[in-house]
Amino acid sequence: MRTPLDLEKIAAARLLAVRARPYLATALFAMRLVESSRTPTMAVDRYWRCYISPVFVDRNPVEELASVLVHEVSHLLRDHHGRSDRFAALHNLTGPAERLRMNIAADAEINDDAFGDGLIQPEGAVLPATLNLSPGELMEDYLHQFRLGPRTAAMAWLDCGSGADGSDREWDLGPDGADGLSQQETDAVRFRVAQGIIGRPGNAPAGWRRWAEDAVHPPQPWRELLGAAVRSAVSAGGSGDDYTYGRTARRSTALPGIVLPSLRRTPPRICVIIDTSASVSDAELGSALLETAAITRAAGGRRDLVTVLSCDAAARIADPLCRAEGIPLMGGGGTDLCTGFTKALSTHPRPDVIVVLTDGQTPWPPTRPSCRTVVGLFARERRRTWNENSDYVPDRPPDWARVVRIG
Structure with missing residues (x-):
């Protein structure tokens, strides 16, 4: 006899x-x-449907069903189906065994802090300790640390659906089935949940707080943004443009007896100002050297067109770029990038683009330079020193600069 689903x-x-x-x-x-x-x-699918067995509901108490509902919705909020697909594609994983392993790893990520405080732990719940792993890590971390074997033999029954491991099931209603949520609707749900967690962080475990911060403030692909900003600046009108009499202008035919120069585009020159003050760490200086090499690639690989200037409170000698690891970075004192801008604009030939790599704790020029400016800002929490004026607030990068946060 068929058991009906107990909706109440x-x-x-x-x-x-x-x-x-x-x-x-x-x-x-x-x-x-x-x-x-x-x-x-x-079990859940990627369209936020939760498939429920009537027999399972009939045999278990309300308290355990509540815990399972929280577990299943956690798979959807944490995008385990999308993350499983990306992990499988990156590591060339195929087959139901690997999808089971992803389901186990996803459960371990969720269950390490899911229960207690009003929720009981369901029988057979997969915990990191079950796999002899450390708590508090992500699904991708766990996948690198275990394989299927005797320890996981008792988990072969586990099936949280395609919403947990990304592999479609026969019972899935699919994208055209009833009651599914669209991508825009699921994004809105995630954002609302993340806002609620951030608004009252004391009520949520650390894992959910980290998830909420990433959901509301997703990490930016800053390398792509910085490269795009530099390429946009060097390709903009006026960058590298100059007049030449080597070829007359087409409009000269309309003015007999007058020779007009034509506009010629030359390769743009870039000056990179690296903040070497004491507030910039060695790791950030290393990152600045890597970005300098990337800037050279954005300029078409022409190292003769890139000049590097180290600056703290005084601007050092502008060095033409030979190789990133050979750039002398001198400094360690206070910060005043105004001297760096002055030095860069006084070089000959003058740069078409200035790229500044800094932590932002510096005065800025009061007026717009005569060339385009891109600021790579080391994104980190500012620490106040013991003798610093409590009312001091460093100047923000000016509006005329394109700002990209690094890291």
Whole structure:
């Protein structure tokens, strides 16, 4: 005889889950519940449907069902299906065994801090300790640390659905099925949950707080942004443009007896100013050298067109770039990049683009330079020294500079 799905019991379990984890309420109510006798317990797909076995609901108490609901919605919030697909593509992993391993690793990421404080631990829940691994790590970290074997033999039944490992199931309704959420809707749910966690961080475990920070402030691909900013500056109108009489202008035919010069585009010259003051760490100076090499590639590989200037409170000699590891970075005192701008603009020939790599703790020129400016800003929390004026606030990069945060 077919067991019907106990909707009242599931509703009670969801309310208990919301009471225990109020910051997940938006996600718990956004997840669509679908009756399915083909899943052993509960499983989710990437479209935020939760497939529920009526027999599983009938045999387990409300308290355990609430914990499983929180577990399943955590797979969706943390994008385990997308992360599993990317990991599989990157490491050339195929087959159901590897997808099972991803499901186990995803469960270990979730379960290390999912239970307690109103939620009981379900029987058979996979914990990092079950795999003899350290808690607090991500799915991708765990995947590098274990393989299927005797320790995981008892987990062969595990199936949290395609929403956990990215592999479609036969019971999935797919993108055209009923009650699925679109990508825009799932992004909105994640953002609302992340805002709730950040608004009341004391109620959420550390793992959820880290997730919320990444969801609200995703890391920027700063290397691509910096490269794009430099390429945009060197290719902009006016960069590298000059007049020449070696070829007359086309409009000379309209003015008999007058020779007009034509506009010629020459390779743009770039001056890189590296902040070498005491507030810049050795690691940041190393990053600045790497970015200088990348800037050279953005300029087409012409090292003769790139000049490097180290600057703290005084500008050093502008050195033509030979190789990144041979650049002398002198300094270690205070910071005043105004001297660096003055030195860069006084070199001959003058640069078409100035790139500044700094931590931002410096005065800036009061007026716009006569060339385009890109600022690579080392993104880090500023530490106040014991003898520093509490009212001191360093100047922000000016509006006329294109700013990209590094790191």
